[in-house]
Amino acid sequence: SFPFDLSWFDPAFTGPDMLSRKFFDTFGPARVPNSAIESKHEDIAASLQEVLEETLLAYLKALRTRTGKKNVCLSGGVVLNCVLNGKILESGLFDGIFIPPNPGDAGCAVGAALHIHHQLNGAPHSYVMDHAFLGPAYGDSEILAALDNAKVDYRKMDDPAKEVARLIADGRIVAWYQGRMEWGPRALGNRSLLADPTRAEMRDVVNKWVKHREDFRPFAPSVLEEKAPEYFEHITDSPFMLFITQVKDDKKAKVPAITHVDGSARPQTVSQKSNPLYWQVIKEFENITGVPCVLNTSFNIMGEPIVCTPPQAIRCFYGTGIDALAIGNYLVLKQRMS
Numbered sequence: 001s002f003p004f005d006l007s008w009f010d011p012a013f014t015g016p017d018m019l020s021r022k023f024f025d026t027f028g029p030a031r032v033p034n035s036a037i038e039s040k041h042e043d044i045a046a047s048l049q050e051v052l053e054e055t056l057l058a059y060l061k062a063l064r065t066r067t068g069k070k071n072v073c074l075s076g077g078v079v080l081n082c083v084l085n086g087k088i089l090e091s092g093l094f095d096g097i098f099i100p101p102n103p104g105d106a107g108c109a110v111g112a113a114l115h116i117h118h119q120l121n122g123a124p125h126s127y128v129m130d131h132a133f134l135g136p137a138y139g140d141s142e143i144l145a146a147l148d149n150a151k152v153d154y155r156k157m158d159d160p161a162k163e164v165a166r167l168i169a170d171g172r173i174v175a176w177y178q179g180r181m182e183w184g185p186r187a188l189g190n191r192s193l194l195a196d197p198t199r200a201e202m203r204d205v206v207n208k209w210v211k212h213r214e215d216f217r218p219f220a221p222s223v224l225e226e227k228a229p230e231y232f233e234h235i236t237d238s239p240f241m242l243f244i245t246q247v248k249d250d251k252k253a254k255v256p257a258i259t260h261v262d263g264s265a266r267p268q269t270v271s272q273k274s275n276p277l278y279w280q281v282i283k284e285f286e287n288i289t290g291v292p293c294v295l296n297t298s299f300n301i302m303g304e305p306i307v308c309t310p311p312q313a314i315r316c317f318y319g320t321g322i323d324a325l326a327i328g329n330y331l332v333l334k335q336r337m338s
Contacts, residue, residue: 002055037214052078053087064093071096075111077104079242080185082266086244089234101132101240102184131274132188132240135181138310143328146310150318154332161277164326165284168196168294172323173206175299177313178277182306186241187298188268189222189278191306191313193322195295197221200256202295209321213302218265221258223293224282225269231255231293232267241268241296257295268296 008023017030024030031041060072072094079085079099089097100107117123147154157163167174174194182188193210195202203219220241221231228235233246244266247259258265272279286292299313300306301320307313310327317325317332325332 037216049081049083052081053084056084057087057091057093060088060091060093070094071098073098073100075100075103075107079103082242082244085242086234086264089243089245099240099242100129100184101182101186101188101242103242104185107184130239130271132182132184132186133180133190133275134183136308137180138328140328143310143330146314147327147330147332150311150314152314152318152332154330156329157326157331160326160329160331161280162284163331164194164281164324165288167324168194168281168285169288171196171199171202173210173321175313175317175322175325175327176278176281177299177307177310177325177327181308184240186268187296187306188239188241189270189275189296191299191308192222192296193299194222194281195219195257195297196289197255197258197293197295198289198291202257206295206297211297211302216261218260219258219295219297220266220268221255221293222268222270222278222282222296224279224286225271227286227292228267228269232265235267235269238267238269239271239274241266243267254291255293258293267293 008020010018010020027044028040031037056078063069063072074085074088074097080103085097085099088094100110102110114127118125164174164176172195176189176192176194179190181191187193193206195206199205204215206219207213207215222241223231225237225239228238231248231251233248235243235245244264246263247255247265249263252259252263255265270279270282282292282294285294298306300316304316307316313325313327314332316322323334
């Protein structure tokens with residue numbers, strides 16, 4: 001188990017950060033959000049990350065030795081740390097690693113339900129969580145009502161995948177709103193902002209016009225599942241965008257907008273079976289550019305939740321510098337596009 005030296009923590013765990021005076025006397029005051037990031041902040045973050053990785057890898061090595069199991073399921077908010085997950089993947093400790101799309105506290109509800117269903121009621125195992133599209137969906141009538149209520153111009157698309165792929169290839173930021181919403185903190189192709197990963201400037205463009213977040217935070221690629229091994233190390237199946245891995249050396253120049261300063265990326269593999277329409281967008285983009293992935297980030301701005309309903313999508317679209325909104329089978333364009 002994990003021993004804790006509680007002198008570093010607020011014994012009542014009541015404060016916003018649950019840390020003791022001893023911690024702040026040793027490491028200094030907490031950084032104020034949006035203030036300058038100093039070298040000491042970077043050093044503390046890097047050290048915490050390294051200790052986390054060493055601790056979890058040691059724990060998993062012991063678990064592997066004790067159980068002899070070749071596959072592992074990881075949950076808890078700590079495994080939203082994709083760098084940690086990438087190190088576990090690279091370690092080769094396990095043949096298979098499964099992390100659900102919502103591994104934090106909110107995901108405990110599904111674990112509790114499955115435990116009762118299988119362990120207590122004895123129901124057979126049949127459900128496989130191979131996608132995260134478990135949230136609400138909105139049909140044409142609800143989408144059209146929201147568009148008409150907002151008094152915006154729109155048109156129906158004959159081929160949404162092909163039209164959106166062309167907009168992305170032309171350098172536009174496209175809001176892609178389709179089907180059932182993702183369950184969990186990642187946008188995985190149903191409530192996403194899409195852009196061209198081949199344009200080095202696109203990371204700054206999306207940050208400037210939409211996300212307004214720290215410059216050091218990279219954007220992730222969505223890649224055709226069957227093409228992922230051509231572009232990324234160690235990755236064959238990552239539908240929930242939970243692993244950091246290295247972009248292959250011969251591909252870094254092709255996808256600069258999703259390649260981090262250390263040569264890494266956080267890919268999402270997209271299956272034709274699990275999300276055929278999103279897969280087709282990426283395939284059409286590949287037909288145009290030769291690159292089987294797009295830049296994917298969540299459809300929201302920093303500090304707000306991912307959009308859920310059509311009115312929320314329209315509000316975020318018009319409140320930011322997004323160029324196009326593909327909502328269901330309908331397309332909304334701005335007169336002035338970045």
